[in-house]
Amino acid sequence: MKIIIPIKRVLDPYTQARVDKQSQTVDLNNAKMAMNPFCEIAVEEALRLQEDGKASETIAVSIGTDKTVDTLRTALAMGVDRAIFVKTGSELNLQPLHVGKILAKIIEREEAQLVFMGKQAVDNDNNQTGQILSGLLNFSLGTFISEFKLSDDGGSVEVSREIDSGIETRKLNIPAIVTVDLRLNEPRYASLPNIMKARSKPLETIELTSLDIDVTPRVKVLSVEESGTKDRAAKEVHSAQELYSELNQLGVL
């Protein structure tokens, strides 16, 4: 079974996002970038399945500008077999519906049966692409998963989903789209020899324009603003007595 893993290059999650006031965009010039943490977990899960002999091929796909290739190289160094780079212009503001349509074309071309992706990209925090993709392809959908088990005959998977009320377990028919949550696994680091090896692994470039998909923005960003945090009093206390009396004065007990 072929596995597709769509991955996204994002601002490093531990870096504070800053606004460029002039252009009204988030300033990513010279910013530290990384693979979206959820995508790392998706890559890891696909690799484990392959190591268990249950996946014939693992393919990472990323849509973005030239720098996106770095992120695909990271996935190759982690161990995926090959990569597909869908190249966009730098000004393009792709939205999950567009990304879904692009991924759908690639998944159809590859005739892949299983897709592992992040539950959310930590830049736009949309939490939509996997769900959209499943609707476009009419595949079954398992979101926010923290456990994954392929059936012995390979015809279905059992997933545990982290939902607001606890953990839901479902059985999904294959073909399936699975979006992964943080507790599914601990992603591996790429070793130096593997980073070297990754340079010779296949990386195909597809021009977005050649896919004939309408990518006109449906939702336009009018402005962005750094959200100031509320001014806090920041008063020190030294005992429970003191803390309770402050809280009483504030009327929150």
Next chain:
Amino acid sequence: MSALVLIELIGSEVSANSRAAITAASQLADTIDALVLTNAVDNASQTSSLAGLGTVKVIVNEELEHACVEVASGLIAEVMASYKYLVAGSSTYSKNIVPRVGALLDVQPISDVCEIKSKNTFVRPLYAGNIMATVESSDSKILMTVRSTSFEHSQDGGSASIEELSLTMPESQSTFVSLQESQSERPELTTAARIVSGGRGLGSKEDFALIDQLADKLDAAVGASRAAVDAGFITNDYQVGQTGKVVAPKLYIAVGISGAIQHLAGMKDSEVIVAINNDPDAPMCRMADLIWKTDLFGAMQEMIDHN
């Protein structure tokens, strides 16, 4: 122009986030109908007593007891033929379903709306809430989830009529196996007035019980950082943050939580924040109204024992 609000039921109770969705919808449309997907029509009776609703549309099917997303999204897409807006509360229930409806209607949904500026202009958070974006939709239909901490929770006081719809069920591609629900007598995390939240600093599952004890004393809900959940001190549904729940209580007591961006994303709008931490440089101390720089074990015991 009319709006459809997707109702999430907890048993037969309307969830707080659905009540927020009704408030948001009232800022967009004159007519608001509700849609309930359930396995028993009786479950919709509480929905009909919510204020401000026209009709409560109910679709009854066994598969809908556990929100089979393939079925639910197909049904909602069909019902949406006669509405301009679909509004749902931000929860794992809606986040699972609404984007798939978007795909079926060829619409780009908008997640986590915090403010409605006009009929097609909204404010939503990016980058764990460090950036707020004002976005404008040009889609013919607008689908959104809304933050329940940003909108009033619409109250009871109406008597909407209930209409059962009979639609052909789309094919399900998955089956429900089981649900492991956390049981708790304490206030619900996302609506509680007070939250005591514990982090890695608690050190073990056994010592995390200090959080429970203090919560009981203060009639508060329990919350946790990702590190506490990852370490198995408590289950996933207590996680507060960018990828957990978003809360805005009157009082948030952060115990042994450093205050990473991703945690702050879920609680920084709390009215009063207390940090209990022995590291004065922890970012949580910079966020707090009241700081107690001390060993948390002593502090917790003192707070629990105080009368």
